Amino acid sequence: GAGVSQSPRYKVAKRGQDVALRCDPISGHVSLFWYQQALGQGPEFLTYFQNEAQLDKSGLPSDRFFAERPEGSVSTLKIQRTQQEDSAVYLCASSLGGAGGYTFGSGTRLTVV
Amino acid sequence: EDQVTQSPEALRLQEGESSSLNCSYTVSGLRGLFWYRQDPGKGPEFLFTLYSAGEEKEKERLKATLTKKESFLHITAPKPEDSATYLCAVVVNSGYALNFGKGTSLLVTP
Numbered sequence: 001g002a003g004v005s006q007s008p009r010y011k012v013a014k015r016g017q018d019v020a021l022r023c024d025p026i027s028g029h030v031s032l033f034w035y036q037q038a039l040g041q042g043p044e045f046l047t048y049f050q051n052e053a054q055l056d057k058s059g060l061p062s063d064r065f066f067a068e069r070p071e072g073s074v075s076t077l078k079i080q081r082t083q084q085e086d087s088a089v090y091l092c093a094s095s096l097g098g099a100g101g102y103t104f105g106s107g108t109r110l111t112v113v
Numbered sequence: 114e115d116q117v118t119q120s121p122e123a124l125r126l127q128e129g130e131s132s133s134l135n136c137s138y139t140v141s142g143l144r145g146l147f148w149y150r151q152d153p154g155k156g157p158e159f160l161f162t163l164y165s166a167g168e169e170k171e172k173e174r175l176k177a178t179l180t181k182k183e184s185f186l187h188i189t190a191p192k193p194e195d196s197a198t199y200l201c202a203v204v205v206n207s208g209y210a211l212n213f214g215k216g217t218s219l220l221v222t223p
Contacts (some may be wrong), residue, residue: 028222033210033211040201042213042215043200043211043213044117045210091156093211101159105156106154106155106156
């Protein structure tokens with residue numbers, strides 16, 4: 001597609017629920033990143049994929065967070081047993097590779113009540 | 114530890130009043146410095162990439178410059194539509210992910 005597409009745009013979850021956030025990157029982009037952005041803060045790195053390989057998951061806050069990109073295109077970020085502190089905007093970005101050309105999606109705003 | 118610090122946190126300008134946003138960085142080795150613009154409810158939108166000290170890039174009313182310690186985003190004669198949060202981020206030599214500052218929230222009033 002023309003840009004990075006994320007769905008849903010908004011998600012309200014009850015505490016303890018599992019959620020799945022989807023990212024559809026730009027076609028042909030090798031690299032895919034997930035970021036978490038709290039209100040009034042800059043995005044914080046969560047995890048990085050090169051094609052289907054998850055090369056870095058050092059930013060995932062806990063083992064409740066899991067990400068996958070099984071065919072090297074669409075990626076899903078899953079959060080199990082959501083907590084209030086998980087409330088944030090989750091951004092996905094993709095790039096061809098190298099240090100440049102990172103394109104972001106509009107994000108998914110997750111609210112845990 | 115790699116650090117990116119943006120100042121000021123917030124800036125209010127009158128239309129036409131030029132100013133500069135600062136991004137200071139402490140990294141082991143800089144691969145690239147990026148400026149993004151973020152509007153409410155949207156993802157960051159790419160503005161510039163700078164790779165080496167002395168480099169400058171321009172786009173409309175915006176000009177980004179880079180030294181070995183900091184980058185400036187100069188806004189000349191801003192308009193209300195320039196109101197947004199401006200984010201600075203670095204990628205280090207050994208890395209690939211953007212490391213962001215907290216951003217500067219800019220409001221331009223008519």
